[in-house]
Amino acid sequence: MNIDTIPFVAAPPAPRAGLPNARDMSHHLNSITKRRQANKLKELYKYAALPGMVPMAGGVPSPTIFPFETLSADILPYNHLPLDPPRVPKKQGLLEWLFSSSAPTTEKISIPKYAADPKDPMAIQLSTSLQYAAATGPPAFPIWLRKYVETVFKPAFADWDVLLDVGATDAMTKVCNMLLVEGDSVMVEEWTYPGAMNAYLPYDVNVVGLPMDNEGIIPADMDKVLSSWNEEKQGPRPRLLYTVPTGQNPTGATMLAERRKAVYDICSKYDVVIVEDEPYYCLFMDAYVPRDAKLSPMDKAQRDAEKLEGKKGNEAFLKSLPPSFLHFDTDGRVIRFDTFSKTSCPGSRLGWITSSPIFIERLTRIAECGTQAPSGFATALTLTMLNHWGWDGYVRWLRGIKANYRMKRDWMLDALADSFHLESDGSSINPLVLSTPLGRGYTAYARPDPASPERRWDEKRGVQSAHGAPLISFIPPSAGMFIFLGVHLNTHPEYRGPDDTRTLMDKLWRTLAKHHVLFAPGWAFDANGPHNIGGDGVGYFRLSFSIVTYEQTRESMEVFAKVLKQFLRA
Structure with missing residues (x-):
């Protein structure tokens, strides 16, 4: 065997026939990145795995002194989460509670110090997982990730590859390190993720907030x-361009295929690199339907089709996901971030980047002098879990995750409907949205006062309504973890103009916090305004439905409604 031909990591899968290789994107690299060299000692790791090699080149400890002989965990079965959970949780009776076990069924996985067949490329053993390793991580993990990328994203160029990272924030930091210089301009959505801001703002960049719709x-x-x-x-x-295309943080907006293709074509036209951050990709769900809504024939047909699609299983689920920017990328200009944070656990600090060979190679060089590879404990446990479930099992797990988030979204929207009077769009007083394929926007009012059924006139807004002035507006998200609420401040006695919006929203945020209801203030996500979404006199909150229980959801929305009505009369 010619050791000079040994790849640093296992080779990517054979590309689909007829695809082009990525274009040369080296002109996007900054001067520091161009000067980076491979770590000469860490390059030796690829030789150490050769059968019969006596490894005396590196200063590495012997696995015989690792204190961990096995690593075991009890994990949930891949079908633990139901695909069609009830809209309202069933109340458990006393006898049912007494005679049923609250502990879920689990399955055991175990990782030995030495694998039975250490030559197996997919073997997972502590002797190597807990050892110094290449920045690309254990060879088995890129093999698994490449199958995932090829099957789910279907990149449109041939020579793409993957690189493990320590979560998307780490990935964004590395990309900024690779591409940016002081004085550059970065395009983002007009409302954007603060963690990404922290990565690019130190480069003294000009932030260009791009107008959004639903x-x-x-x-x-x-x-x-x-x-x-x-x-x-x-x-x-x-x-x-930095974008969160699916379940956008904070607005919940999702780009469908036609929109993604249009944005990609513009980036190709002007030679823009697309950073596609997709933590919520597998949380793409069907449109919200109010609990007591009478469906139109079109809506009913769509809902029946969605139920049928769910019964068809894993293949239908994968086909229902929006196409990645990678699917349109013939140039190799997309740098996509994925993470196990939302589908496994954030504390694993484990994700990956998919991109063209020059970007992956340069990002590897950056990792070698920074984070190196993710934790061996995290990679070993996660990959063992994936192998235990199998490919179909993991996709079934993703379907259960999606159903869980859809259920919690509906809990919160139903609670808003019970705490406010909601009207779907069609009225000019809703500044947030128009009706879309992703669902309808809603404007919320105070619950009707039976003693005053007459229509009322809102002097400030010039709007006639049976329910008075609008209080909030929102778009039910079709993906992700968040509801982005617009709060109408025009009727507040202290509101004199747009300059008062931030002050009043801060005051409302603190009042809610005193009542033990904590929202994320919209200003934390503000790229640079002014904004296409909303308008004068509208402030914003981001509400996360991911972690709260059914009871907490209902109680907090009741508190929110009471506090907001009192606040606007202050």
């Missing part, structure tokens, strides 16, 4: 920004 970035507005860019006045034209 489906994310508006292509026409993005094209206008780039086509009218004046480099003499504004500096270099933006060459990096």
